[in-house]
Amino acid sequence: MTLGLPLFISFLALALSVAVGYRRPRTWLALTVTGTVAGLVAAVYVLLSGDRWEWQSDFLLGGEALRLRLDGLSALFLLLVAVVGGAGAVYSHEYWSDEHNPASAPRGRVWWSSLLLSMGLVLTVANGLHFLIAWELFALCGYFLITLDRRRSGVRAAGWLYLVASHAGTMCLFAFFGLLAAHTGSWELGPLRERGELAPLFWLALIGFGLKAGFFPLHIWLPSAHANAPSHVSAIMSGVAIKMGVYGILRFSGWLPVPAAAGWVVVSLGAVSALLGIAFAFAQNDFKRLLAYCSVENIGIIMIGVGIALLAVSHDDAPWGRLALAGALLHVWNHGAFKSLLFFGAGSVLHATGTRELSRLGGLARNMPWTAGLFALGILAVAGLPPLNGFVSEWLIYLGLFDVATGKGALAWIAMPAAVMLAMAGAIALASFAKAGAMIFLGAPRTQPAARAHECGYWMRGPMLGLAAVCGIIGLAPVLFWPAISEAVACWRPVWGLGEPPAPLAMLGSAQVTLAIIILAAAVWLWRKSRDNGLRRGLTWDCAYAVPTARMQYTSASFAGIVAGWFRWLMLPERTVHRPHGYFPASAIRLERVPETVLERVLAPVGNLVMHASHTALRLQHGRLQFYILYVVAGLIGIGLLVLWGGAQ
Amino acid sequence: MNLILDLILRLAMWLLLAPLLPGIINKVKAWVAGRRGPPVLQLYYDLAKLWRKGVVMSTLASPGFIIGPAVGWVALLSAALLMPLGPAGSAVSFRGDVLLLIYLLALARFCTAWAAMETGSAFEGMGSAREVSYAVLTEAAIIAAVLSLIVHTSSVTLITMLAPSAGAGAALLAAGLFTVLLAENCRVPFDDPNTHLELTMIHEAMILDHSGPPLAAILHGASIKLLLFAVLLVQAVLPIGEMSPLAAAGVLAGGVLTVTVGVGLVESLLARLAFRRVPLLLTTAFLLCLFALLVAWKGGAK
Numbered sequence: 001m002t003l004g005l006p007l008f009i010s011f012l013a014l015a016l017s018v019a020v021g022y023r024r025p026r027t028w029l030a031l032t033v034t035g036t037v038a039g040l041v042a043a044v045y046v047l048l049s050g051d052r053w054e055w056q057s058d059f060l061l062g063g064e065a066l067r068l069r070l071d072g073l074s075a076l077f078l079l080l081v082a083v084v085g086g087a088g089a090v091y092s093h094e095y096w097s098d099e100h101n102p103a104s105a106p107r108g109r110v111w112w113s114s115l116l117l118s119m120g121l122v123l124t125v126a127n128g129l130h131f132l133i134a135w136e137l138f139a140l141c142g143y144f145l146i147t148l149d150r151r152r153s154g155v156r157a158a159g160w161l162y163l164v165a166s167h168a169g170t171m172c173l174f175a176f177f178g179l180l181a182a183h184t185g186s187w188e189l190g191p192l193r194e195r196g197e198l199a200p201l202f203w204l205a206l207i208g209f210g211l212k213a214g215f216f217p218l219h220i221w222l223p224s225a226h227a228n229a230p231s232h233v234s235a236i237m238s239g240v241a242i243k244m245g246v247y248g249i250l251r252f253s254g255w256l257p258v259p260a261a262a263g264w265v266v267v268s269l270g271a272v273s274a275l276l277g278i279a280f281a282f283a284q285n286d287f288k289r290l291l292a293y294c295s296v297e298n299i300g301i302i303m304i305g306v307g308i309a310l311l312a313v314s315h316d317d318a319p320w321g322r323l324a325l326a327g328a329l330l331h332v333w334n335h336g337a338f339k340s341l342l343f344f345g346a347g348s349v350l351h352a353t354g355t356r357e358l359s360r361l362g363g364l365a366r367n368m369p370w371t372a373g374l375f376a377l378g379i380l381a382v383a384g385l386p387p388l389n390g391f392v393s394e395w396l397i398y399l400g401l402f403d404v405a406t407g408k409g410a411l412a413w414i415a416m417p418a419a420v421m422l423a424m425a426g427a428i429a430l431a432s433f434a435k436a437g438a439m440i441f442l443g444a445p446r447t448q449p450a451a452r453a454h455e456c457g458y459w460m461r462g463p464m465l466g467l468a469a470v471c472g473i474i475g476l477a478p479v480l481f482w483p484a485i486s487e488a489v490a491c492w493r494p495v496w497g498l499g500e501p502p503a504p505l506a507m508l509g510s511a512q513v514t515l516a517i518i519i520l521a522a523a524v525w526l527w528r529k530s531r532d533n534g535l536r537r538g539l540t541w542d543c544a545y546a547v548p549t550a551r552m553q554y555t556s557a558s559f560a561g562i563v564a565g566w567f568r569w570l571m572l573p574e575r576t577v578h579r580p581h582g583y584f585p586a587s588a589i590r591l592e593r594v595p596e597t598v599l600e601r602v603l604a605p606v607g608n609l610v611m612h613a614s615h616t617a618l619r620l621q622h623g624r625l626q627f628y629i630l631y632v633v634a635g636l637i638g639i640g641l642l643v644l645w646g647g648a649q
Numbered sequence: 650m651n652l653i654l655d656l657i658l659r660l661a662m663w664l665l666l667a668p669l670l671p672g673i674i675n676k677v678k679a680w681v682a683g684r685r686g687p688p689v690l691q692l693y694y695d696l697a698k699l700w701r702k703g704v705v706m707s708t709l710a711s712p713g714f715i716i717g718p719a720v721g722w723v724a725l726l727s728a729a730l731l732m733p734l735g736p737a738g739s740a741v742s743f744r745g746d747v748l749l750l751i752y753l754l755a756l757a758r759f760c761t762a763w764a765a766m767e768t769g770s771a772f773e774g775m776g777s778a779r780e781v782s783y784a785v786l787t788e789a790a791i792i793a794a795v796l797s798l799i800v801h802t803s804s805v806t807l808i809t810m811l812a813p814s815a816g817a818g819a820a821l822l823a824a825g826l827f828t829v830l831l832a833e834n835c836r837v838p839f840d841d842p843n844t845h846l847e848l849t850m851i852h853e854a855m856i857l858d859h860s861g862p863p864l865a866a867i868l869h870g871a872s873i874k875l876l877l878f879a880v881l882l883v884q885a886v887l888p889i890g891e892m893s894p895l896a897a898a899g900v901l902a903g904g905v906l907t908v909t910v911g912v913g914l915v916e917s918l919l920a921r922l923a924f925r926r927v928p929l930l931l932t933t934a935f936l937l938c939l940f941a942l943l944v945a946w947k948g949g950a951k
Contacts, residue, residue, distance in 0.1 A: 423792035431781035443769025507743035534703030554774020562782035
């Protein structure tokens with residue numbers, strides 16, 4: 001089979017790169033890039049030709065024959081793994097080099113390749129047992145990558161939280177696959193749509209995979225893990241790894257029957273994630289945390305599309321389901337591309353200034369024009385603005401929602417609120433990224449390190465340029481990507497089949513191209529006109545104040561103040577205020593921090609309660625033998641009574 | 650050939666007529682106050698003058714300071730070209746074009762805010778923060794209004810959505826959209842275009858540092874946006890698509906004029922709201938559009 005070859009090359013190259021990664025960075029890079037390119041070729045081939053690749057081993061692994069399969073749906077995600085995996089490997093060559101991180105860089109390379117390999121396995125295995133093994137490997141690789149810089153306590157705490165959350169999810173998946181195997185009598189995975197009794201298992205999968213995908217309120221681990229990891233790791237965690245959760249939900253909602261309420265729940269979760277995720281993002285002052293929370297929003301957008309598709313399945317395969325699912329799948333790619341771009345840009349800023357605090361940055365556009373320009377492009381894409389890719393996928397999802405609304409059935413009661421929440425999320429996303437971009441790159445540098453920032457090198461710039469190009473191409477020519485998306489849709493639900501690109505999509509594509517051309521022309525024109533008229537430099541107008549300083553600029557917290565105020569009931573910000581007193585106040589402090597509400601206000605108290613109960617129970621275990629004998633006697637009497645009682649009835 | 654002619658006429662109409670609206674508003678305000686006021690064509694003179702003037706750029710600003718207004722202007726003009734014009738229909742029309750229109754407005758907003766932040770001025774930061782924050786509520790109101798039209802007409806294309814009247818919920822929709830118009834175009838009671846105190850500005854604060862051709866682009870873009878919202882409001886509420894071409898053109902022009910005079914009257918009779926009250930009024934606009942949606946839901950026989 002022809003497809004086996006690139007996949008085999010990919011596997012071999014990545015396995016070799018795991019082996020050599022520790023000592024030989026250049027060989028590792030060459031092998032990883034080879035592996036990802038080979039994987040990319042295989043994925044593209046599957047998506048364009050519609051072929052499926054299956055392979056079964058002669059040997060047994062854990063008592064089961066190893067079965068691999070690559071179909072449209074897994075190829076769509078494999079493509080994302082390959083693109084971001086390759087780009088991140090190149091990026092890390094400079095960003096996390098041996099020179100700067102002699103201790104962790106070699107480890108990082110090994111874990112990076114292992115992560116790619118394990119994600120590839122998750123996407124291809126077609127056996128429940130092996131899926132769990134691959135999933136666990138994937139989770140562990142993620143843990144070691146997040147904690148690369150383990151000297152910092154924040155990193156260790158974030159890694160620990162990630163590991164715990166990940167295993168809570170895995171526990172649900174153990175139950176899911178175990179029950180599935182118990183019902184079907186085999187670990188083999190495949191389409192079982194007619195087995196209605198399997199439907200309730202969907203809830204287990206939703207929680208298990210949802211913890212990985214990180215939608216609200218299961219996102220607790222996500223912000224700190226993505227903020228504290230090295231930026232290339234954040235990029236792959238945020239752009240790709242959380243998509244594995246989406247893959248899981250899609251895979252098993254496609255193969256297994258789902259309960260009637262599934263679509264309603266998924267759309268609601270998605271809409272809530274989108275709005276609250278981005279509201280929290282807006283309130284952050286740490287730009288990597290802001291990006292991480294924005295991932296919660298984007299997963300929410302994807303889940304809205306998936307939920308609408310689930311609703312369509314239970315409503316006679318309505319055509320809007322296909323639109324929404326296509327939008328969700330395209331958004332998987334789009335979010336992967338622009339979020340990785342943004343995290344690479346964030347890494348470049350972090351590399352240059354050493355801080356993640358928005359209030360310590362500013363004015364970087366002067367010294368880092370490439371990073372600033374590419375980050376700005378990523379911002380336009382993530383805010384869903386035309387003519388870039390984020391808008392196309394959101395447009396498809398909106399169309400799905402609107403079509404549900406025109407149907408005027410009971411379903412419109414979920415579609416209409418979802419559309420309104422999506423619109424609000426879009427507006428807050430625009431605000432958040434206007435804030436992030438402006439605080440980092442515009443105005444005057446607020447601190448010395450920001451003033452001394454330097455542009456990143458070619459190894460870091462290259463991957464950013466590549467991802468920016470992806471954002472541009474998907475935005476300008478969405479029709480080119482339709483066959484691939486439609487193949488994945490057909491794989492999820494064969495009845496929906498392969499469709500021609502909808503005519504409006506082609507129109508939208510040409511409108512976006514026209515828009516892009518006019519924008520470029522107008523920008524050049526206005527620039528030249530201004531230059532020809534005479535361009536002078538002058539001081540910024542600050543109410544005629546003659547010596548404005550960098551400290552006088554608007555801050556990140558004030559920028560977000562209005563919207564953060566609206567969500568105060570949820571965010572419960574903590575404040576420390578020492579007001580100035582007297583005529584010559586010596587000091588005044590005002591600190592504000594937005595806590596991780598779900599983690600600190602819900603889970604932590606519950607955890608404390610459990611710990612308290614355990615401590616109380618611990619008093620029973622004091623080491624005095626006579627009391628232990630008493631326990632045994634009491635226990636025996638209790639059992640005796642139970643038996644007597646049981647016998648009497 | 651016809652297509653090109655149509656496009657040119659349409660462009661001319663948006664580009665040339667738009668600056669008339671602020672002039673009319675100012676005339677109405679002057680008339681109510683018993684002043685003579687500036688000429689109706691004042692904005693044209695201003696634009697012509699600004700276009701010839703030099704540019705002073707903040708020492709902190711990067712080229713984004715000038716590219717921002719250019720992109721914003723293009724976005725607003727493109728949004729205008731998507732908008733159907735009564736009997737003339739629209740230049741480009743496809744399913745879901747209404748979303749492109751909404752997001753083009755968002756692009757313009759982003760560009761203005763970005764260009765403002767280029768200068769590192771506290772006032773411009775404040776203005777941008779207010780602009781993007783209040784836009785969250787107006788965005789909700791607009792999408793609710795759009796949903797009500799979608800539900801009412803069972804269509805997702807602007808030209809069919811705007812053709813019939815908004816039905817039983819027309820009054821609610823008109824009130825909601827008019828409030829949105831005031832908020833999005835920075836008019837009283839949300840913002841005062843004539844204020845001289847930076848602390849109380851929204852839109853004006855964002856463009857404090859702009860001058861010359863970029864300022865002209867911003868001002869002209871703002872007037873296109875005002876006309877765009879007026880046309881949207883009139884077409885959404887009145888059954889313009891069901892009239893004869895001549896009547897439709899007349900009603901559209903009359904409607905836009907009425908809306909403009911209405912803005913001027915509101916501006917003369919109301920004071921600017923305190924900033925903490927702004928979200929309340931915007932929420933009211935959202936609720937009005939939401940009720941229009943519910944009415945469309947109940948009443949839709951189509």
